[in-house]
Amino acid sequence: MPKKILLGVGCDKYQYLSNLNGAEKDAERIISELTKTPLSLIEGSDSILLLSPTRNEFQAALGALQDRHQEIESLTVFFAGHGGVANGSYYLCLSDTRADRMATTGLALSHIFEFINELKAAHCNLIIDACQAGGMVSDISALLKPDVIGGAKSCGVSIFVSSAADQSASETHAGGWGTTAILQVLRGEIDTGSRSPQLDLLDIGRAAAKRVADTTSGQQLPSVWGMNLYGAMPIYGNPHATGKTTPSLLRLTGISPASAAGELISSSSSELLGLMFLPPSDLTPEKLYYVLFQSTEHLNKIPGASAAFVEGVWSALEGHIRNQTNTFAVAELTATCISLLLQAAPQDDQAKSSIMRLASALSSEVLGATSALLVELDAEYKALCLGGISDFFYLPQRIARVLGWSSAAIFICTQCGLAIDQLEKNLDRIATITLDKYAAVVAGMSEAEAPFWMVFLYIAAQRGRSEHCEQVLGTIFNAFIENGGALARSDLEGGEVLEYLLARAEKNIPEMLRLSGSPSELLSISILFSEQLSLQEIFDYEMHLLDHVHLNIFIPNDHSEFSLPVIANGRNHVFQIGHGVWRGADLVSRWQAACVPQLLADSSMEAVEIKIGALCSSLVFPDRVPWFLLLNLGLSHLDSRSLADT
Amino acid sequence: MATKHPFPFDSESREVMQSFSKEVSRRLREAQESFVDSNNMQRFTHGRTWQSHQSHDPDGISELTTHKHQISVKFEDVILGRIAVVPNTLNELFQAMHESFVRNLYKTVSDACDQSGNVVNARDGIAKAFIDMLEKVEFSVGRDGSVSLPQIHVGPGGIESIKSNAELNSPEFQALSEEIIKRKSAEALDRESKRKAKFARSDS
Numbered sequence: 001m002p003k004k005i006l007l008g009v010g011c012d013k014y015q016y017l018s019n020l021n022g023a024e025k026d027a028e029r030i031i032s033e034l035t036k037t038p039l040s041l042i043e044g045s046d047s048i049l050l051l052s053p054t055r056n057e058f059q060a061a062l063g064a065l066q067d068r069h070q071e072i073e074s075l076t077v078f079f080a081g082h083g084g085v086a087n088g089s090y091y092l093c094l095s096d097t098r099a100d101r102m103a104t105t106g107l108a109l110s111h112i113f114e115f116i117n118e119l120k121a122a123h124c125n126l127i128i129d130a131c132q133a134g135g136m137v138s139d140i141s142a143l144l145k146p147d148v149i150g151g152a153k154s155c156g157v158s159i160f161v162s163s164a165a166d167q168s169a170s171e172t173h174a175g176g177w178g179t180t181a182i183l184q185v186l187r188g189e190i191d192t193g194s195r196s197p198q199l200d201l202l203d204i205g206r207a208a209a210k211r212v213a214d215t216t217s218g219q220q221l222p223s224v225w226g227m228n229l230y231g232a233m234p235i236y237g238n239p240h241a242t243g244k245t246t247p248s249l250l251r252l253t254g255i256s257p258a259s260a261a262g263e264l265i266s267s268s269s270s271e272l273l274g275l276m277f278l279p280p281s282d283l284t285p286e287k288l289y290y291v292l293f294q295s296t297e298h299l300n301k302i303p304g305a306s307a308a309f310v311e312g313v314w315s316a317l318e319g320h321i322r323n324q325t326n327t328f329a330v331a332e333l334t335a336t337c338i339s340l341l342l343q344a345a346p347q348d349d350q351a352k353s354s355i356m357r358l359a360s361a362l363s364s365e366v367l368g369a370t371s372a373l374l375v376e377l378d379a380e381y382k383a384l385c386l387g388g389i390s391d392f393f394y395l396p397q398r399i400a401r402v403l404g405w406s407s408a409a410i411f412i413c414t415q416c417g418l419a420i421d422q423l424e425k426n427l428d429r430i431a432t433i434t435l436d437k438y439a440a441v442v443a444g445m446s447e448a449e450a451p452f453w454m455v456f457l458y459i460a461a462q463r464g465r466s467e468h469c470e471q472v473l474g475t476i477f478n479a480f481i482e483n484g485g486a487l488a489r490s491d492l493e494g495g496e497v498l499e500y501l502l503a504r505a506e507k508n509i510p511e512m513l514r515l516s517g518s519p520s521e522l523l524s525i526s527i528l529f530s531e532q533l534s535l536q537e538i539f540d541y542e543m544h545l546l547d548h549v550h551l552n553i554f555i556p557n558d559h560s561e562f563s564l565p566v567i568a569n570g571r572n573h574v575f576q577i578g579h580g581v582w583r584g585a586d587l588v589s590r591w592q593a594a595c596v597p598q599l600l601a602d603s604s605m606e607a608v609e610i611k612i613g614a615l616c617s618s619l620v621f622p623d624r625v626p627w628f629l630l631l632n633l634g635l636s637h638l639d640s641r642s643l644a645d646t
Numbered sequence: 647m648a649t650k651h652p653f654p655f656d657s658e659s660r661e662v663m664q665s666f667s668k669e670v671s672r673r674l675r676e677a678q679e680s681f682v683d684s685n686n687m688q689r690f691t692h693g694r695t696w697q698s699h700q701s702h703d704p705d706g707i708s709e710l711t712t713h714k715h716q717i718s719v720k721f722e723d724v725i726l727g728r729i730a731v732v733p734n735t736l737n738e739l740f741q742a743m744h745e746s747f748v749r750n751l752y753k754t755v756s757d758a759c760d761q762s763g764n765v766v767n768a769r770d771g772i773a774k775a776f777i778d779m780l781e782k783v784e785f786s787v788g789r790d791g792s793v794s795l796p797q798i799h800v801g802p803g804g805i806e807s808i809k810s811n812a813e814l815n816s817p818e819f820q821a822l823s824e825e826i827i828k829r830k831s832a833e834a835l836d837r838e839s840k841r842k843a844k845f846a847r848s849d850s
Contacts, residue, residue, distance in 0.1 A: 580700035
């Protein structure tokens with residue numbers, strides 16, 4: 001079995017730089033903690049300690065590791081000493097490093113990654129607790145560019161860098177702030193918040209970074225960065241453990257970086273690592289899905305592999321995506337990860353367990369996002385409106401999404417047996433505010449609203465919020481009537497939005513039809529729900545105004561395929577008002593005759609995880625509607641008139 | 647691993663080909679509108695099958711037909727700067743796809759007529775066949791409330807023989823066909839009126 005290796009380097013004695021006091025001691029303490037306690041995961045015999053080495057001695061130690069090990073599960077390199085920046089690169093300062101010749105006498109970070117590349121380590125942890133010796137850098141992460149990290153070609157890289165402005169601010173005789181905080185985490189004095197049995201460097205580093213920032217009043221801000229394609233790669237037991245987590249891909253499946261499957265993952269590593277360097281705003285669910293799908297479609301064949309991979313990526317990206325301005329971004333990331341596991345779920349229990357864990361995290365995210373939104377709305381009810389021309393198009397979709405995600409979280413929690421009280425309160429308050437203050441624009445701009453209104457109406461109907469349902473349904477139905485049945489299609493590109501808005505403002509129906517989504521699933525939703533909520537008389541009375549408009553209900557044969565970009569195996573049920581459908585009951589009749597049997601024939605829907613995954617897929621990719629929700633609502637009290645009778 | 651090239655302009659090239667595909671789609675859509683009312687054109691993102699619940703066979707399931715045509719651009723044409731290849735290739739793809747569509751459309755109509763028995767025989771003369779055709783075809787009413795007369799699609803040779811056919815140009819034939827058109831138009835309007843009456847409320 002590949003080993004976990006630890007290389008600890010502490011450099012106090014410098015020939016050309018000022019000496020330090022606690023660096024060697026830091027390296028000794030880290031090695032001791034990581035190898036000699038009951039929670040240690042690294043064997044003492046697999047650790048190497050270097051005290052005040054020269055540049056050549058450090059390189060020789062790395063070279064010896066290459067000679068000794070064919071394959072390594074994880075390599076953890078700890079360095080305490082001086083660090084510096086020259087010509088835009090970061091260098092570790094060894095005992096013979098000169099400040100004026102950093103490039104030739106220091107050890108470049110990129111050089112360390114080149115060593116890692118040849119070591120074939122599934123994961124590399126780099127912990128640097130350094131005082132500045134060379135040029136100052138306020139944010140070390142700015143130096144961790146793809147060309148530096150990419151040299152590692154490792155399946156996972158986690159980095160913790162605590163880089164202080166000067167010696168007095170960073171180092172006490174007991175050691176550096178960064179190292180001290182890491183040791184506090186390892187000893188359980190700082191709670192990471194994780195309840196998994198084991199901790200990886202991201203768990204440890206994030207908690208330690210916060211402590212350092214607090215202790216130094218923000219003078220020292222450690223950087224924590226990581227991407228692990230192999231799932232969680234722990235380096236220490238969790239003193240606060242209570243829960244379970246997915247073990248690493250290597251431990252779970254035996255897929256090593258050197259194996260064919262390992263190389264498959266590594267081949268996508270540059271694209272996956274590239275995700276980490278994208279501006280958070282560019283990390284859209286679509287982009288994430290398509291990049292990650294290239295790996296999961298192969299991993300789905302190996303039990304447990306997709307779960308480890310997807311959870312590893314989720315954990316790596318979650319912190320990065322949290323920097324997005326979109327407060328639902330982490331919820332979208334989580335739902336995207338759930339969607340990625342949907343195909344594996346029917347035959348892989350690990351994927352199912354992973355979906356449930358992520359579903360729980362998703363619900364917490366939505367709760368946080370809706371609570372934060374309510375604070376904003378209480379202060380200013382216009383908080384949902386960002387203003388500008390584009391908001392004529394996007395505001396209704398923003399409202400549909402907020403209410404849809406809130407409702408989806410309630411559905412998920414109900415399926416998982418989790419508490420829904422606060423989610424329900426938040427949903428009620430947001431719905432009341434938006435339906436009151438935004439009544440004119442709450443719905444009916446784009447077909448992309450369909451899955452969000454479906455889940456909102458489903459939850460609202462189940463909870464007896466008929467006044468909310470009536471208002472939403474009425475607004476959607478009126479939008480169809482006023483606009484000749486031509487709402488914007490779900491995949492309308494940003495560049496076409498202006499054309500649609502102009503056409504809608506001018507009531508240019510032919511132009512709107514060109515940009516619309518005929519046949520419409522949103523209209524099918526509103527008509528079916530009107531029957532469910534006994535609003536049929538009102539809707540039927542106006543139905544003639546939608547004469548000739550086409551409706552659609554797309555139902556896949558197998559909902560475990562619901563996250564595919566294009567779902568080939570499924571049927572479009574097409575209807576036309578005035579040609580078979582004159583009243584809502586006509587649509588219900590055909591729904592019961594043709595759609596319900598197709599839904600009931602899908603045995604995959606018996607699993608809760610598939611329902612959750614399918615719902616998440618529809619919210620992430622709103623060109624599909626979770627029609628299966630309607631099965632629970634019955635629609636059975638209606639008369640059984642068939643099309644032939646009418 | 648992807649083949650490496652100096653300055654490959656990968657993303658730009660993808661955008662050019664996306665524009666190419668969009669232009670072909672635009673031309674196809676325009677051409678198709680001469681055969682199918684744009685109001686009746688539908689767009690599906692998922693699923694290889696569909697069920698037209700409003701049709702005469704609401705339980706019938708239809709399957710999508712794939713139309714494909716391959717185009718190729720020779721290295722020599724690019725190297726020699728034969729820029730006319732660009733519009734020519736565009737036209738070639740459009741024509742091939744359009745012909746495939748039209749062929750499929752006529753085949754679908756033909757299959758539907760065979761299935762329903764709506765077929766006339768020209769054995770007893772073209773005028774008799776024309777009258778039979780008028781009798782068998784069900785006239786429809788457009789969204790504007792006016793009767794849509796049936797369209798006649800014939801090849802270039804066929805149109806000449808129709809123009810020169812004495813029987814078709816006789817006053818008797820004209821009177822008979824006008825009488826049928828008038829009667830069937832009235833029937834269509836009556837059907838449309840009954841159709842609209844099925845709504846809970848109707849403007850008409």
